[in-house]
Amino acid sequence: MSVEHPATTIERHPMALVEDPPLYRADLTLSQVTRDIVAPLDRRPNGWWWLAFFISVSLLGVGAVTVVWQLLQGLGILGLTWPTMWGTYITNFVFWIGIGHAGTLISAILFLFRQRWRTAINRAAEAMTIFAVMCAGLFPLLHVGRTLLAYWLIPYPNYRQLWVNFRSPLIWDVFAVSTYATISILFWYQGMVPDLATVRDHKQGKWAKRIYGIFAMNWRGTARDWNHYESAYGMLAAIATPLVLSVHSNVSMDFAVATAPGWHSTIFPPYFVAGAIFSGFAMVVTLMAIVRKVYNLEDYVTIDHMELMCKIILVTSLMVAYAYATEMFSAWYTSDIYERNRFYGVHFGLTRTFFTGPYAYAAWIMVACNCLIPQLFWFRKIRRSLPMMFLISLGVNLGMWFERYTIVVSSQARQFLPSSFGYFRPTRFDYAVLAGSFGLFFTLFLLFVRFVPVIAVAEVKAVLRQPVGEPAVTLEESHA
Amino acid sequence: MLKSKAQQPAVLGIFRTPETLLEAVREAREKGYRGLDAVSPYPVHGLPEALGLKVSWMPRVTKTFFFVGAGLGFYFEYWTMAVTWPINVAGKPFFSIPAFMPVTFECGILLTGVLTFLTLFAADRLRPNPGFKALDPRLTNDRFALLIPTGFEGPKPASQLLQEVGALEVHEIRA
Numbered sequence: 001m002s003v004e005h006p007a008t009t010i011e012r013h014p015m016a017l018v019e020d021p022p023l024y025r026a027d028l029t030l031s032q033v034t035r036d037i038v039a040p041l042d043r044r045p046n047g048w049w050w051l052a053f054f055i056s057v058s059l060l061g062v063g064a065v066t067v068v069w070q071l072l073q074g075l076g077i078l079g080l081t082w083p084t085m086w087g088t089y090i091t092n093f094v095f096w097i098g099i100g101h102a103g104t105l106i107s108a109i110l111f112l113f114r115q116r117w118r119t120a121i122n123r124a125a126e127a128m129t130i131f132a133v134m135c136a137g138l139f140p141l142l143h144v145g146r147t148l149l150a151y152w153l154i155p156y157p158n159y160r161q162l163w164v165n166f167r168s169p170l171i172w173d174v175f176a177v178s179t180y181a182t183i184s185i186l187f188w189y190q191g192m193v194p195d196l197a198t199v200r201d202h203k204q205g206k207w208a209k210r211i212y213g214i215f216a217m218n219w220r221g222t223a224r225d226w227n228h229y230e231s232a233y234g235m236l237a238a239i240a241t242p243l244v245l246s247v248h249s250n251v252s253m254d255f256a257v258a259t260a261p262g263w264h265s266t267i268f269p270p271y272f273v274a275g276a277i278f279s280g281f282a283m284v285v286t287l288m289a290i291v292r293k294v295y296n297l298e299d300y301v302t303i304d305h306m307e308l309m310c311k312i313i314l315v316t317s318l319m320v321a322y323a324y325a326t327e328m329f330s331a332w333y334t335s336d337i338y339e340r341n342r343f344y345g346v347h348f349g350l351t352r353t354f355f356t357g358p359y360a361y362a363a364w365i366m367v368a369c370n371c372l373i374p375q376l377f378w379f380r381k382i383r384r385s386l387p388m389m390f391l392i393s394l395g396v397n398l399g400m401w402f403e404r405y406t407i408v409v410s411s412q413a414r415q416f417l418p419s420s421f422g423y424f425r426p427t428r429f430d431y432a433v434l435a436g437s438f439g440l441f442f443t444l445f446l447l448f449v450r451f452v453p454v455i456a457v458a459e460v461k462a463v464l465r466q467p468v469g470e471p472a473v474t475l476e477e478s479h480a
Numbered sequence: 481m482l483k484s485k486a487q488q489p490a491v492l493g494i495f496r497t498p499e500t501l502l503e504a505v506r507e508a509r510e511k512g513y514r515g516l517d518a519v520s521p522y523p524v525h526g527l528p529e530a531l532g533l534k535v536s537w538m539p540r541v542t543k544t545f546f547f548v549g550a551g552l553g554f555y556f557e558y559w560t561m562a563v564t565w566p567i568n569v570a571g572k573p574f575f576s577i578p579a580f581m582p583v584t585f586e587c588g589i590l591l592t593g594v595l596t597f598l599t600l601f602a603a604d605r606l607r608p609n610p611g612f613k614a615l616d617p618r619l620t621n622d623r624f625a626l627l628i629p630t631g632f633e634g635p636k637p638a639s640q641l642l643q644e645v646g647a648l649e650v651h652e653i654r655a
Contacts, residue, residue: 198620236593
């Protein structure tokens with residue numbers, strides 16, 4: 001292509017005019033990277049780890065006992081009352097699956113966009129994805145009530161010769177979530193194989209060497225191995241990218257395909273995906289703010305990396321705010337009185353709106369935590385302050401749980417006729433199972449930081465001495 | 481050579497930096513050595529080209545897996561919903577193509593992911609190996625190595641070459 005371009009004085013690509021700070025400290029050596037990241041695996045965990053582990057396992061225990069009790073007693077012990085038959089279990093399901101999305105975004109989408117800063121956080125974020133999807137996957141299984149028959153969701157040849165209904169979004173979900181869990185685990189494990197080999201060759205103990213030797217899969221790191229490895233990694237990233245966008249779209253269709261007012265909305269798929277990335281990044285910030293401190297990884301997960309995540313939270317917060325505004329606008333503009341009633345409550349002689357009705361507290365928590373508080377990230381000082389970003393990220397997680405709560409619960413409580421209006425009140429069993437899911441998540445995450453390198457060692461080494469971002473492209477080159 | 485099953489004599493030169501490794505690879509190929517392999521703790525940019533490796537065939541098989549998976553998923557939906565026992569659900573057509581798309585897509589992705597992963601294991605001959613013997617434990621940490629298979633001429637010339645291009649150490653091994 002020979003395009004004459006007059007602006008020959010511009011040497012660099014306009015986007016490259018601002019010099020990015022280096023990704024990692026300039027004096028880091030390869031062996032230093034191995035030592036810093038593998039060292040925590042050699043040490044016995046400290047008191048903080050044991051304390052966190054104790055709390056997490058306790059929460060998990062509370063959740064497990066409650067779940068057993070629920071299986072024995074039935075779903076009636078939860079707050080489920082007609083017309084609100086989807087309660088906190090579905091809320092938790094959507095919440096956890098959303099948390100998972102940031103991990104895949106970091107590992108796959110940022111990989112395809114050549115964002116090299118992802119190397120610092122992708123391992124931990126992917127682990128977070130897997131654990132979050134595990135938590136998410138439990139809830140629909142419990143929600144179906146007869147959990148021991150949950151395998152009926154899978155199409156298998158049976159003596160009744162019946163099949164699942166493939167036209168139902170609930171079955172799309174079964175496929176989407178199980179595919180998502182499988183691909184996330186494979187992608188995570190593949191990325192880990194070279195690092196497990198590093199640990200295997202680093203460990204001195206006979207048993208440690210053998211165990212890491214099993215999981216390192218005979219990895220030698222020859223150029224031929226790397227050649228296929230990198231290609232396969234790129235391919236997995238390429239399929240994980242549309243997958244992650246499809247999963248939360250499918251989750252949103254559980255609602256959007258139904259006709260209930262407040263659910264039946266075409267904006268749901270992108271709205272859910274934006275919200276998922278938003279909440280997931282908040283969870284990554286929450287976790288990494290702690291992990292980098294406890295494991296002395298400040299040289300790897302630098303404040304610059306944290307700031308970049310805060311920027312993503314800010315952008316996705318704006319997307320989510322836009323989606324809320326669109327929902328409110330279309331509910332006002334629509335000729336569908338049931339939809340309008342859901343948000344403005346002006347029909348049937350009632351004047352209880354979305355923001356003043358019985359679920360007003362949830363609506364206001366959602367708006368405050370998801371739309372208003374993240375705006376603090378416009379200030380560079382706050383983006384670079386760990387305590388601030390930690391608090392804001394906790395707020396976002398809270399806000400996103402309540403967003404799902406308003407979607408799932410309050411829409412059902414405000415259906416077509418006043419005779420199908422209701423109010424959902426979670427019981428202590430609802431809260432116990434939610435707490436249990438947090439226990440499960442943190443237990444798994446603590447075991448992960450104990451036994452696996454939290455940072456992708458090989459990937460950090462590969463970008464250690466290379467320029468940040470893409471090399472500046474001159475206009476002459478781009479038209480060559 | 482690492483690729484073949486039988487252990488063959490080879491010379492292993494260890495380097496400190498990827499640049500010296502690349503230099504050594506170019507030098508060895510200029511001298512006419514073939515069947516070289518290099519070991520590195522991370523994928524070194526430009527190394528496959530220097531070694532004369534072909535671009536991996538992985539993307540082609542991945543694409544095939546996707547279409548096979550999506551096709552099987554779609555056919556299964558058609559067969560269960562419209563052929564073997566069609567059930568009228570809310571008057572929707574038995575063969576409802578738009579509603580079949582999400583599961584078609586997920587089946588394609590699932591099969592692609594799992595088979596790509598297994599293909600990688602086969603291509604790199606990965607397997608659980610508790611008794612793994614490293615060529616050198618530093619090669620997954622901070623050192624780089626070049627492997628030159630030695631033929632009838634013995635290890636001498638290859639060792640000499642490696643030393644000339646600045647290898648820290650040179651070992652004669654069977655790999």
